[in-house]
Amino acid sequence: MALPPNWQNLHIPNSPTFIMGILNVTPDSFSDGGLFIKTDAAVNRALQMTEEGADIIDIGGESTRPGAKPVSPEDELHRVIPVIESIRAYSDICISIDTYKADVAEKAITSGADIINDISGLQFDNRMKDVVCTAGVPVIIMHINGSPRDMQKNPHYDDLMQEMVVYFKERVEFCDLNGIKKENIILDPGIGFGKRRQDNFELLRELDKITNLGFPVLTGPSRKSFIGTTLDLPTEDRLEGTIASVTASILNGAKIVRVHDIKKIKRAVIIADEIRGLA
Numbered sequence: 001m002a003l004p005p006n007w008q009n010l011h012i013p014n015s016p017t018f019i020m021g022i023l024n025v026t027p028d029s030f031s032d033g034g035l036f037i038k039t040d041a042a043v044n045r046a047l048q049m050t051e052e053g054a055d056i057i058d059i060g061g062e063s064t065r066p067g068a069k070p071v072s073p074e075d076e077l078h079r080v081i082p083v084i085e086s087i088r089a090y091s092d093i094c095i096s097i098d099t100y101k102a103d104v105a106e107k108a109i110t111s112g113a114d115i116i117n118d119i120s121g122l123q124f125d126n127r128m129k130d131v132v133c134t135a136g137v138p139v140i141i142m143h144i145n146g147s148p149r150d151m152q153k154n155p156h157y158d159d160l161m162q163e164m165v166v167y168f169k170e171r172v173e174f175c176d177l178n179g180i181k182k183e184n185i186i187l188d189p190g191i192g193f194g195k196r197r198q199d200n201f202e203l204l205r206e207l208d209k210i211t212n213l214g215f216p217v218l219t220g221p222s223r224k225s226f227i228g229t230t231l232d233l234p235t236e237d238r239l240e241g242t243i244a245s246v247t248a249s250i251l252n253g254a255k256i257v258r259v260h261d262i263k264k265i266k267r268a269v270i271i272a273d274e275i276r277g278l279a
Contacts, residue, residue, distance in 0.1 A: 002092045002093065002112075004055040010186075011183065016273050017272070018056060019055050019259065019266060020057075020220075020259070021050075021259065022259065023046055026061060042083045042086075043083060046059075047087075049262045050091055050093045054262045056093070057087065057094070058097075059084060059096065060080070061099065064098075077104055080099075081107060081108065084112050085112060087112070094114050094115065095108075095115070096115035096117045099116070099117070100125055101128075102126075105131050114138070116128075116138070117142075118140065119144055121142055122141065129180065133178055138185075138186060139185060141185060141187055143193070157199065161202065161209045165213065186256065187216070187218070189219065197226045201226065204221070204245055211253030217253060218257070219254045220258035221242055221245035223238045224238075227241030242261065243268045
């Protein structure tokens, strides 16, 4: 597997933060939809992000923005497999496949992907657990309230952080019962996925309640609507809010940050790592 150097340190508190670069090969993603549909454009973007400091390239072939409609596995495969194969021909950068479909994940791993990033936490496709177990690859277990189509329709929590902790404990137990190694599990609180504006800020503020579960945590605040709503800014003008959110994530224990603007975020990550005293 082409995992990043020092990947084994992911479980060690005092180790540098990994940067995951977002590569959406979709026509309708909320921020960069349509920009990287062609394989050449997607590969060039992946290589650019690698040069700018990305440790992982996360490739998605279906938009998961609020209200997004699902696409067929065939369409998703048509979008992502040529990109994965082409990137792998030029680079050994770590590749993550952003999908909740077992068929897509399985073929992506065969084509050169190294990590499975499942927004459903292995809940939308019953066969996904078997793919993860058989492949023996790291898996990102995300929290989502509902599905992309309906997750932002009046989401509600009585106790957000407690409910998230219960959810992740249940998902970890599910993984264990299905042969998925604990050292391969990464937790993602799902910023913007079935969360109100204030919920996203609470997640960042109290992220340690999730990191204290003993698993590496990933956060993905990049350009999200809670930033835009708070600052009254369009998607393309949310860099400062993203940097603040990434910094808060790192100071509260996140080990991977998933972002669009690699070069500038990399600078912020270096400083945040220094502040926290990471080696």
